Amino acid sequence: MITVEHLTKCYGDFTAVSDLSFEIEEGHVYGFLGPNGAGKSTTMNIMTGCLSPTKGRIRINGHDIFEEPEQAKRMMGYLPEQPPLYMNETPAEYLRFVGEAKGLKGCELQRQIEEVSGQTKIEQVKDRLISALSKGYRQRVGIAQALLGNPKVIILDEPTVGLDPIQIIEIRDMIKQLGENHTVILSSHILSEVQAICEKVLIISQGKLVAFDRPENLEKLLLASNGISFTAEASREEITKVLGGIDRITQWEIEMREDELAMISVKTESEDVKDICRELFFAFADEKKAILEMSSKKANLEDVFIELTEGGVSEE
Amino acid sequence: MIAVLKHELSGYFHSLTAYIFSAFLLAFVGIGALIYNIQSAVANFEYVLGYVCLGFVVIIPILTMRVIAEERKQKTDQLLYSLPLRTSQIVTGKYFALLAVFLVPLCIVAVYPLIFAQFGEVYLLTSYGSLFAFFMMGAAMIAAGIFISSLTENQGFAAGIAIPVILLNYYSVTLAEYVSSTAFGSVAAILVIVLLLGFIIRYLTQNQNLANGISILLMLAVAGIFSVDSSQFEGLLPDMMKKLSLFEKFYTFVNGVFDLTAIIYYITVIIFFLFLSVQSLEKRRYN
Numbered sequence: 001m002i003t004v005e006h007l008t009k010c011y012g013d014f015t016a017v018s019d020l021s022f023e024i025e026e027g028h029v030y031g032f033l034g035p036n037g038a039g040k041s042t043t044m045n046i047m048t049g050c051l052s053p054t055k056g057r058i059r060i061n062g063h064d065i066f067e068e069p070e071q072a073k074r075m076m077g078y079l080p081e082q083p084p085l086y087m088n089e090t091p092a093e094y095l096r097f098v099g100e101a102k103g104l105k106g107c108e109l110q111r112q113i114e115e116v117s118g119q120t121k122i123e124q125v126k127d128r129l130i131s132a133l134s135k136g137y138r139q140r141v142g143i144a145q146a147l148l149g150n151p152k153v154i155i156l157d158e159p160t161v162g163l164d165p166i167q168i169i170e171i172r173d174m175i176k177q178l179g180e181n182h183t184v185i186l187s188s189h190i191l192s193e194v195q196a197i198c199e200k201v202l203i204i205s206q207g208k209l210v211a212f213d214r215p216e217n218l219e220k221l222l223l224a225s226n227g228i229s230f231t232a233e234a235s236r237e238e239i240t241k242v243l244g245g246i247d248r249i250t251q252w253e254i255e256m257r258e259d260e261l262a263m264i265s266v267k268t269e270s271e272d273v274k275d276i277c278r279e280l281f282f283a284f285a286d287e288k289k290a291i292l293e294m295s296s297k298k299a300n301l302e303d304v305f306i307e308l309t310e311g312g313v314s315e316e
Numbered sequence: 317m318i319a320v321l322k323h324e325l326s327g328y329f330h331s332l333t334a335y336i337f338s339a340f341l342l343a344f345v346g347i348g349a350l351i352y353n354i355q356s357a358v359a360n361f362e363y364v365l366g367y368v369c370l371g372f373v374v375i376i377p378i379l380t381m382r383v384i385a386e387e388r389k390q391k392t393d394q395l396l397y398s399l400p401l402r403t404s405q406i407v408t409g410k411y412f413a414l415l416a417v418f419l420v421p422l423c424i425v426a427v428y429p430l431i432f433a434q435f436g437e438v439y440l441l442t443s444y445g446s447l448f449a450f451f452m453m454g455a456a457m458i459a460a461g462i463f464i465s466s467l468t469e470n471q472g473f474a475a476g477i478a479i480p481v482i483l484l485n486y487y488s489v490t491l492a493e494y495v496s497s498t499a500f501g502s503v504a505a506i507l508v509i510v511l512l513l514g515f516i517i518r519y520l521t522q523n524q525n526l527a528n529g530i531s532i533l534l535m536l537a538v539a540g541i542f543s544v545d546s547s548q549f550e551g552l553l554p555d556m557m558k559k560l561s562l563f564e565k566f567y568t569f570v571n572g573v574f575d576l577t578a579i580i581y582y583i584t585v586i587i588f589f590l591f592l593s594v595q596s597l598e599k600r601r602y603n
Binding site: 045051069070071073086087088100101 | 323
């Protein structure tokens with residue numbers, strides 16, 4: 001559907017995106033994840049023809065965005081970070097213009113405007129000035145604009161930024177619905193959002209692609225971070241001895257507190273964290289050392305994200 | 317292109333722009349007609365236009381300042397880039413919308429000579445010939461205004477550049493009398509223009525080598541011609557200033573001559589600035 005090959009974009013000496021390559025298939029919701037300034041918006045702007053790359057190619061269904069821009073752009077709807085709205089128009093007038101620019105005419109134009117207004121639930125405000133609409137409605141009008149012309153791919157740049165929690169949930173539900181009929185690519189720096197709606201995640205950091213997989217597979221990437229932390233009443237040597245006796249624990253950290261208690265966090269590659277907890281409990285009980293508190297933690301996308309993006313920083 | 321044209325037109329007539337522009341133009345023409353045709357009882361309507369054309373200094377920047385600058389400021393230019401439109405379609409759509417806005421008050425003005433003709437003998441041919449030239453001159457300035465608007469995202473700044481540019485063009489004939497007419501003076505002026513051209517090329521293409529190359533080539537050409545025959549350059553600068561004046565060409569029409577070369581000159585200016593506007597918009601993608 002979309003092929004990005006060796007995409008590089010430099011602003012003077014600063015490299016915003018460097019040698020990015022990936023392929024997007026039809027019919028999924030893709031999440032574009034990265035910290036601020038990682039190159040998400042730049043990549044999206046290049047994919048939609050708003051910016052030109054320094055190097056690299058982008059093809060949408062075989063059409064190069066710079067060699068056959070009209071065919072390529074007809075297959076895409078784009079909502080930039082700041083919705084590109086004309087404040088002194090009503091949504092109805094605005095959608096009419098966008099529809100006409102996308103080559104729709106007459107009844108078909110009218111039908112599509114009604115359809116996307118329904119999908120984005122903006123019918124009741126369609127004759128008010130856009131400048132008088134709330135941020136949530138403006139975002140919806142922006143999405144409606146992207147949906148006109150029934151494009152195969154819809155690209156949304158941080159669609160939920162600056163909205164209140166209820167609006168965020170509504171927009172997310174809308175995106176999920178869109179995913180049933182379109183390929184949706186959305187960018188975000190909010191992990192829970194990507195985890196909630198995306199079937200595949202691209203993580204980029206410092207302009208480089210660091211991971212591209214399903215959210216659950218990404219979590220598996222960090223097996224070793226299945227961790228348990230607990231507090232025990234024992235000295236450092238005693239704890240080291242007990243932990244050394246458990247094979248499935250690969251690494252540990254011990255921190256002695258002033259009140260003679262030890263805070264310990266251990267990591268394991270085993271899937272069955274509960275079993276390790278049990279083993280730890282009995283091992284300490286055998287030594288007559290009390291465990292006062294214990295909690296287990298499973299790796300989530302957030303850990304993957306932090307590890308991958310911070311890893312990128314330390315490499316530089 | 318039609319979509320952009322329709323959209324721009326509805327924008328102009330929904331906001332005050334078109335009305336303020338028409339009001340200004342009609343007020344200027346009205347005052348002119350009052351002074352020349354009614355008070356002095358002269359039947360030549362073209363004199364009114366000759367007087368009114370100074371008004372372009374104010375009304376053209378009012379009309380063109382927001383045309384592209386505002387798109388950038390509101391970030392709606394991203395929408396235009398992502399729509400299946402070519403940049404040339406966007407620019408021509410916007411240009412024709414501005415021409416239509418300019419044409420509306422001129423249609424009203426076009427009735428004046430007919431009214432005056434009821435009360436005496438009016439030279440309708442020169443009147444309408446001048447009106448046509450008036451339209452073409454305005455069209456050329458609108459094209460220049462679009463280009464200036466495409467350079468910035470601040471409307472005020474766009475107007476602030478467009479006003480002195482048009483004013484300078486208006487006075488260039490008067491100024492031509494005062495500038496040096498020696499060969500050396502002309503060469504110096506040409507070198508400055510070549511340098512400016514180099515900067516514009518660099519700004520539009522972001523290519524230092526290309527800008528250097530073209531500038532050096534032009535400078536060498538000038539130096540070459542100068543060393544062979546320096547008399548070529550005598551009086552060239554004042555001549556150039558007179559030739560580039562859009563207003564001077566218009567006065568030929570007011571004096572009753574329909575000058576086809578002037579019309580071709582106006583069309584050339586229009587195409588030149590629209591081309592530059594397209595390049596300026598394209599360039600935005602490359603920074």
